[in-house]
Amino acid sequence: MSVAAIGKNNHPREKLENAVVRFAGDSGDGMQLAGSQFTLATALAGNDLATFPDFPAEIRAPIGTTFGVSAFQINFGGRNIRTIGDDLDMLVAMNPAALITNIADLRIGGTVIIDEGAFNPRNLRKAGYENNPLEDESLSKYRILKLDISKLTLDAASPFEVSKKEGLRTKNMWALGLVMWMFGRDKTAVLGWITTKFAKNKPVADANIAALNAGNVYGETAELAADFSIYSVPADKNIPSGKYRNITGMEAMAWGLVAGCKMVGLDMVLCSYPITPATQLLHHLSKMRAFGVETFQAEDEIAAIGAAIGVSYGGKMGITSSSGPGIALKTEAIGLAISTELPLVIVNAQRGGPSTGMPTKTEQSDLYHAVYGRNGDSPIPVIAAATASDCFDVAIEAVRLATKYMTPVILLTDGYLVNASEPWKIPNLDDYPDIKKQQLTTTIDNFLPFARDKKTLARPWAIPGTKGLEHRIGCIEKSDRAGNISYYPDNLQKRTNFRRDKILGIANDIPKQTINLGKDKAKLAIVGWGSTFGPIHRAVTNLLDKNYDVSHIHLRHIWPLASNLGDLLQGFDNILIPEMNNGQLLTLLRAELFVDAKGLNKVMGKPFKIAEIETAALEILNQNIERV
Amino acid sequence: MSVAAIGKNNHPREKLENAVVRFAGDSGDGMQLAGSQFTLATALAGNDLATFPDFPAEIRAPIGTTFGVSAFQINFGGRNIRTIGDDLDMLVAMNPAALITNIADLRIGGTVIIDEGAFNPRNLRKAGYENNPLEDESLSKYRILKLDISKLTLDAASPFEVSKKEGLRTKNMWALGLVMWMFGRDKTAVLGWITTKFAKNKPVADANIAALNAGNVYGETAELAADFSIYSVPADKNIPSGKYRNITGMEAMAWGLVAGCKMVGLDMVLCSYPITPATQLLHHLSKMRAFGVETFQAEDEIAAIGAAIGVSYGGKMGITSSSGPGIALKTEAIGLAISTELPLVIVNAQRGGPSTGMPTKTEQSDLYHAVYGRNGDSPIPVIAAATASDCFDVAIEAVRLATKYMTPVILLTDGYLVNASEPWKIPNLDDYPDIKKQQLTTTIDNFLPFARDKKTLARPWAIPGTKGLEHRIGCIEKSDRAGNISYYPDNLQKRTNFRRDKILGIANDIPKQTINLGKDKAKLAIVGWGSTFGPIHRAVTNLLDKNYDVSHIHLRHIWPLASNLGDLLQGFDNILIPEMNNGQLLTLLRAELFVDAKGLNKVMGKPFKIAEIETAALEILNQNIERV
Amino acid sequence: MNDMTPTPLKPKEYATDQEVRCCPGCGDYAIVMAMQSMMAKIQADISKTVFVSGIGCAARFPYYMATYGFHTIHGRAATIATGLKLANPDLDVWIVGGDGDALSIGGNHLIHLLRRNVNCQYLMFNNEIYGLTKGQYSPTSKKGTNSPSSPHGSIEQPMHALSLAIGAGAKFIARAGDIKIKELIAVMKAARLHIGTSFVEILQNCIVYNDGVFSHIMDKGNSKNAQIYLEHGKPMLFGDNGDKGLRLKPKSLELEIITIGEDGINMDDILIHDVENKIMATMLAGMDAPDFPVAMGVIYCQSADAYDIVMDKAMNDATKNPANLQDLMNSGYVWSID
Amino acid sequence: MNDMTPTPLKPKEYATDQEVRCCPGCGDYAIVMAMQSMMAKIQADISKTVFVSGIGCAARFPYYMATYGFHTIHGRAATIATGLKLANPDLDVWIVGGDGDALSIGGNHLIHLLRRNVNCQYLMFNNEIYGLTKGQYSPTSKKGTNSPSSPHGSIEQPMHALSLAIGAGAKFIARAGDIKIKELIAVMKAARLHIGTSFVEILQNCIVYNDGVFSHIMDKGNSKNAQIYLEHGKPMLFGDNGDKGLRLKPKSLELEIITIGEDGINMDDILIHDVENKIMATMLAGMDAPDFPVAMGVIYCQSADAYDIVMDKAMNDATKNPANLQDLMNSGYVWSID
Numbered sequence A, B: 001m002s003v004a005a006i007g008k009n010n011h012p013r014e015k016l017e018n019a020v021v022r023f024a025g026d027s028g029d030g031m032q033l034a035g036s037q038f039t040l041a042t043a044l045a046g047n048d049l050a051t052f053p054d055f056p057a058e059i060r061a062p063i064g065t066t067f068g069v070s071a072f073q074i075n076f077g078g079r080n081i082r083t084i085g086d087d088l089d090m091l092v093a094m095n096p097a098a099l100i101t102n103i104a105d106l107r108i109g110g111t112v113i114i115d116e117g118a119f120n121p122r123n124l125r126k127a128g129y130e131n132n133p134l135e136d137e138s139l140s141k142y143r144i145l146k147l148d149i150s151k152l153t154l155d156a157a158s159p160f161e162v163s164k165k166e167g168l169r170t171k172n173m174w175a176l177g178l179v180m181w182m183f184g185r186d187k188t189a190v191l192g193w194i195t196t197k198f199a200k201n202k203p204v205a206d207a208n209i210a211a212l213n214a215g216n217v218y219g220e221t222a223e224l225a226a227d228f229s230i231y232s233v234p235a236d237k238n239i240p241s242g243k244y245r246n247i248t249g250m251e252a253m254a255w256g257l258v259a260g261c262k263m264v265g266l267d268m269v270l271c272s273y274p275i276t277p278a279t280q281l282l283h284h285l286s287k288m289r290a291f292g293v294e295t296f297q298a299e300d301e302i303a304a305i306g307a308a309i310g311v312s313y314g315g316k317m318g319i320t321s322s323s324g325p326g327i328a329l330k331t332e333a334i335g336l337a338i339s340t341e342l343p344l345v346i347v348n349a350q351r352g353g354p355s356t357g358m359p360t361k362t363e364q365s366d367l368y369h370a371v372y373g374r375n376g377d378s379p380i381p382v383i384a385a386a387t388a389s390d391c392f393d394v395a396i397e398a399v400r401l402a403t404k405y406m407t408p409v410i411l412l413t414d415g416y417l418v419n420a421s422e423p424w425k426i427p428n429l430d431d432y433p434d435i436k437k438q439q440l441t442t443t444i445d446n447f448l449p450f451a452r453d454k455k456t457l458a459r460p461w462a463i464p465g466t467k468g469l470e471h472r473i474g475c476i477e478k479s480d481r482a483g484n485i486s487y488y489p490d491n492l493q494k495r496t497n498f499r500r501d502k503i504l505g506i507a508n509d510i511p512k513q514t515i516n517l518g519k520d521k522a523k524l525a526i527v528g529w530g531s532t533f534g535p536i537h538r539a540v541t542n543l544l545d546k547n548y549d550v551s552h553i554h555l556r557h558i559w560p561l562a563s564n565l566g567d568l569l570q571g572f573d574n575i576l577i578p579e580m581n582n583g584q585l586l587t588l589l590r591a592e593l594f595v596d597a598k599g600l601n602k603v604m605g606k607p608f609k610i611a612e613i614e615t616a617a618l619e620i621l622n623q624n625i626e627r628v
Numbered sequence C, D: 001m002n003d004m005t006p007t008p009l010k011p012k013e014y015a016t017d018q019e020v021r022c023c024p025g026c027g028d029y030a031i032v033m034a035m036q037s038m039m040a041k042i043q044a045d046i047s048k049t050v051f052v053s054g055i056g057c058a059a060r061f062p063y064y065m066a067t068y069g070f071h072t073i074h075g076r077a078a079t080i081a082t083g084l085k086l087a088n089p090d091l092d093v094w095i096v097g098g099d100g101d102a103l104s105i106g107g108n109h110l111i112h113l114l115r116r117n118v119n120c121q122y123l124m125f126n127n128e129i130y131g132l133t134k135g136q137y138s139p140t141s142k143k144g145t146n147s148p149s150s151p152h153g154s155i156e157q158p159m160h161a162l163s164l165a166i167g168a169g170a171k172f173i174a175r176a177g178d179i180k181i182k183e184l185i186a187v188m189k190a191a192r193l194h195i196g197t198s199f200v201e202i203l204q205n206c207i208v209y210n211d212g213v214f215s216h217i218m219d220k221g222n223s224k225n226a227q228i229y230l231e232h233g234k235p236m237l238f239g240d241n242g243d244k245g246l247r248l249k250p251k252s253l254e255l256e257i258i259t260i261g262e263d264g265i266n267m268d269d270i271l272i273h274d275v276e277n278k279i280m281a282t283m284l285a286g287m288d289a290p291d292f293p294v295a296m297g298v299i300y301c302q303s304a305d306a307y308d309i310v311m312d313k314a315m316n317d318a319t320k321n322p323a324n325l326q327d328l329m330n331s332g333y334v335w336s337i338d
């Protein structure tokens, strides 16, 4: 794919290593579409990239309000892109509300494209502007490109048989066309997409195409490049070869669960109750019946996990999913799955807490609940996804652990990862190792429902319908092996220990912890889990480039921890743990490994910036205090 | 009160520092009554004591089965009694099932009183005996006193107009009479109790009295003392002077909650759903309407906490109570109380987990859930009761914290403490410090629902019905001060920090941690919380008597910890934390204070023995390894 | 004007300054407005009125009312309202929630609230969809509903809110529609007057995720034939000309639609609405389009003990001679050590 | 004997070797025995039968049956049973629970199970008390019940299980009593035959905490007058002489008791039981002592789609040509880097 290095009018394109662009407008302005089409064109141009949509919490807030602003951000570039970018290089603001809520993220000197046509008194008032920012000095730090996009769009649409409303709706394509010109992006794929999408409505398709083209040529004709930089962002040469697609985290997780179930030879049933942002798993999987995927929308979260336990008891793979408050409601039933030792995957798409909190914002503050949040001594494996594409692999791992160890497994993702997208090197499913589950038991001789596999300590999985294995299980403490109700003190101690040891034993069945970046002995290790992977990885890359003595260690397995982690951490003078919570992994590592780590904590409903991590790391790296 | 030091026939009474007696029989044998009457007589004799009933899990299991055995244990003596005793000095076994399930707890050389009349083939078979233990060598380690108590009782009852069934039912009084003789206990109070209890049925009263007397004189007339020791247990001279009564832990907690609410000037409503063993709080408080106590039996635990939150929102003191699975169900709603900052007391009577587990057995395995078990960063104060009488004081403390800091508070007790009883020095309520709550707000000027008290960081408590303070609160993140819905990142960080700091600030409002026994620098500190207080205290007393370098530190406040605890622990070379769980306080202290403590863990549904703690302590104390 | 006759409050004085955050055209708007009007009509005491809601679009309601308000958690509003009434039975408490909030996650609390007959109002906005979470089918969605969680059409029998309520022991059930403001206000008023739990189903259009799901009932052209507005003691008539009515088939215990003037039918044949008749209410509540008109207005209203009122009286009686804790502590088997 | 005709199983072969852990004299015993007899009667397949229960005395049931069994958590049996049927619709699933388990904590799951009409049986043992937790009043306890949590008498309107069930959309409701073994077995059999959720209320005596609460209905001397055993298509007669019957008062929509021979009343006046008539079922289910006999037997039975069966068919259809995940992953906008 070739990228034009020179604009048509021979204006030179400024080369950027990477660029961060955000499209922002009213919920009805189609910013998500503009963003995702720009993403497509950018991926096809060979850039690495990461995207994140920022929907309003309201379904469809009144037009022009700040809480109705919808945005889409993309970071793309020539080297491994790990985050959606700290600061914006370019902002598209389709109305005053979009401007006021997003301008603070634009870097000084960045470009803001503004639809002047939407800056009427009514919209200005709704956004909370006392004065029109286009008429005062408030934007002087930025490069402003104000155009009456509304009018220009209507002009472009006028030849076609569309209503004024329909015509105006193509504003997003006009803006997209302009931005694509500024970055020298090829339109072909977008044109193809428009044609398919509006196949049944030719006038609308034509209007959209006209708007895209109009925006695209506007830059040329208006000789914008004379006043504004236009850019080229070279393709990433280091992207491993292979077939790629763009994927969001929740899509990857849905597919990963399907893949995992196929690998262990089980059909799956997802039992869930809608909740933001976890619902998307239900949405994705509901469309996948042809893959043997059944979904059940329960009356509440307790019913959802109850049904999932019933599914697993019946011999299929029971999966349940939720977020904060819904996961909290499952607390009791998770205990039932632990006590009866049935496989189960519990997906928690973490969101801003406590209580209902901030449903549409991201956080990683359910680690405590996952690891410690049950009555009784109730250990359970906990694993977490790092990136959108990693969701695929952790989902497979969750199914593996659940079926091999006859245990519920908590699989953590978060509001950021759910919606974030990135290019994904499509794996070949045949390349995955064999993870056949513990086979359903059919042997009748000496069958005991709570006998144990010597190695995994898992009990047999004997499902109703199997002749000769009739037995009873339950939530009351049971005798070891036979599984009858038992109140004997020694039995309770034995069972408590088995439950602990079975889960701790998983540490021998997971990869040893490795160092993701840097050396295995250094002045500082930045240890992370979950979606902080991106900013930490980039920050450490930057620091290593500057020759700082720092490493990145990312944990996929939160419980049990990799068996060598304690030893590994001994190699570092300082340990910094950035988390989007008040220090939950920090507590765990201090308690378990007795390491005197420091936390870097941010609870603002959004990911770390790379710079925030760099700053915190530099504070430590520039200290002269050596380890004692 | 005088205690005869010589039996009537002048057989000398062996002096015991303390004695442990257990009455065991079928559920229908009246062992709880026998035990509690023995307790009464013993308390009146000036002994310190501790008791514990051990009910069967089944309501009324078939007669003669092992799972239908009901027992009552008392430890009494001349010096501070801290536990119900490690091993039995005397066992009363009214049938084979009672013998087989209890004999292992009798110390070698201990006395077992057996009702031979119940040792028929049917009962032996039900108990699981292949041979009659009275006819083989299996009891040779013990001193056996076998009598046909059934027949002797019937003889005693024969003069009265009672049915055979009614006559036989007085067996427990016969056995009690005999045991009282053996310990030289005065009958007066028991006779009074019988007369009152059966005031409406003279023949039954007479038969009971006759049985008690018959058992009592049997020893004399049969010259039992020639073959069996009879004892005197001297009164405890160190018991502080004052008025005393016997009290169970849950009774004390009920009264403490009532007292606390009176002290802060609020009426209370307990909203609960029955569950073992927490139900007893509901039972106690349901009888207390005349004290302004209202109870509400909700449809489930979620409704119970919901209603309690509603009560507090309405300006009374909302209290909810449950055990393991029920507390788990409250997880989500606890978040609501945290988010809306409403006062609430959540009583958790811990029982054997995970899941339904062992409802009638004790454990202290809900500490993790209390401290860490919620979605989001959701801090909450956690306090725990040490002894039956301590339940009164911690209940007051819970009400104080909830109302002063506008926060839900978790109050931990356990299955042991619920039913355990001990003499309680009745406090004078006027002696308690003034704990007036944060006053209900009525000021209209500048009222903001989420403004904060500068010192406590508590928000105002403005209740519906107050003119001029109309406002809206909710579970979604709110702006600081005004309390309107807010999704601003900075606000979230601010609110998260406030929530954390408010709760952490309580550390400045609770007593500094003291050392309960021993010096403030020593080779070993045994650190405990909850009902392990008793065995730890006694074990440390014993070790100090033997001049070991050891101290006892008991924590009432689990979260936040007392501010000086970290410094205090620095004074000890070793720290041992005995817990009836797999090491939950251990995790907390390691993480928070970075102390390398060791756990001593027992998950058998019953309290530690003193000896178990002594042994573990000695292992450390006898090590020569000094601190590095 | 003197102190005794304060200026009557206007509807907008029952409104907060919070912008209504629902989609333009949402039925919730109309209901908010109706409530503000109703409050002004009865000059409700702002400081004694509380709106308690769960979570959902409908449950945003409290933010728009200048009274006290508590936006609680999903499905649990009824429990919090119950506790609130225990703390203060004098408050006028309104519970507001969507069909998901009330019937899905909150089903258990709803039926127990109704059974206990706690003295409050429960307004359930039925849009047959989970609005706030972006359009999944709900327990009231018709079979075959296409939604993100049922892309092949839902296969569940819908829950019928009023039938459930009556089965749970409700003593007041009524139905209204978002755009029939006058009748909606009348129903709200009747609900408030009734002592005990008044359960009201409000048909509400979700313009974004379930637009038009009630148009066969609510639209101007259809409403006269598709609705029957009930009034106690009056014959149950409906239709464009008001000449259709309901009659009972006694053998099969079914209702049938008859037309006055046809087959010699006259007014005497038409059933008279009796709000105290539970079986009639059961039949009326169950009527559904297209075979029958949908019953609107107060369908059932029966007086009965309200839990909070009975409890309040019992507490007052019990505390007339308040007991003293110190005395209790000092009573029973007590001994002295000195 | 050849392979085709195995020895029929006897009732005791449906029993486990676990000792029945309930109080001597508890009604639960009789129900266990009835179930074992019924299983033998129909020669139920042990390996395909599953008992799923919540928590409570009643919920101990699975331990006594030699089939598969799952003693789950309080109130949630219906959810687990639903999942089990999703995993394997061919299993014969029985849910067993007490009145507390089913109606108190489990109320929401019960109504949604009934609404979805999952193909299974739900046996609710109603002893009007929480037995296992030692005798607190339950949602079905009569007003005024003295219990440890209501020492002054309960003040709540009891929940009426069958009325609730029918309001929730149940398609099969029946009632039986613990000591009327023959009729109990007949009801169990009918419940099993019905496709969809069969909800059965079994009046069960808790000898320890609520002894005799049904003696006015169940005791020998009272049962003929206090019960009416319903059979489809037969006139609804009862009484010591079988001459009392039910008739409808069409105006007031009420049932009344009439006696054949009195006031010229004859058999034709007696209502015929029609298990498919929902309004009749509503009236019959609601009849209560002392004014009316309590309806026993199958009160309502209507065929309708069962969720699990419809879903199973849909899944089978959808997977006839199974889709391939690798293909899906490789489809859409895909690009190559080389």
Ligand SMILES: Cc1ncc(C[n+]2csc(CCOP(=O)(O)OP(=O)(O)O)c2C)c(N)n1
Binding pocket: A273, A274, A275, A276, A301, A325, A326, A329, A356, C055, C056, C057, C058, C059, C073, C074, C097, C098, C099, C100, C101, C102, C125, C127, C129, C130, C131, C132, C133, C138
């Ligand atoms: C415990 C919990 N589960 C799920 C959710 C997500 N959720 C919020 S509102 C809602 C349902 C909304 O539907 P409805 O109650 O009908 O209200 P509507 O939005 O349609 O007015 C759901 C599932 C939540 N907030 N909390």
Ligand SMILES: Cc1ncc(C[n+]2csc(CCOP(=O)(O)OP(=O)(O)O)c2C)c(N)n1
Binding pocket: B273, B274, B275, B276, B301, B325, B326, B329, B356, D055, D056, D057, D058, D059, D073, D074, D097, D098, D099, D100, D101, D102, D125, D127, D129, D130, D131, D132, D133, D138
């Ligand atoms: C989550 C939870 N809450 C409460 C309990 C305590 N509990 C066990 S059974 C029961 C009620 C028993 O009543 P019912 O269901 O009528 O059964 P019965 O014992 O009368 O047969 C209760 C409250 C529990 N085990 N789990």
Ligand code: SF4
Binding pocket: A059, A060, C021, C022, C023, C025, C026, C027, C028, C057, C058, C127, C131, C132, C205, C206, C207, C208, C209
């Ligand atoms: S999603 Fe539907 S119910 Fe919710 S505000 Fe929008 S239109 Fe109203």
Ligand code: SF4
Binding pocket: B059, B060, D021, D022, D023, D025, D026, D027, D028, D057, D058, D127, D131, D132, D205, D206, D207, D208, D209
């Ligand atoms: S308590 Fe009642 S229901 Fe439970 S086993 Fe005993 S008699 Fe039966």
Ligand SMILES: [Mg+2]
Binding pocket: C056, C098, C099, C100, C125, C126, C127, C128, C129, C130, C131, C138
């Ligand atoms: Mg809805």
Ligand SMILES: [Mg+2]
Binding pocket: D056, D098, D099, D100, D125, D126, D127, D128, D129, D130, D131, D138
């Ligand atoms: Mg019961």
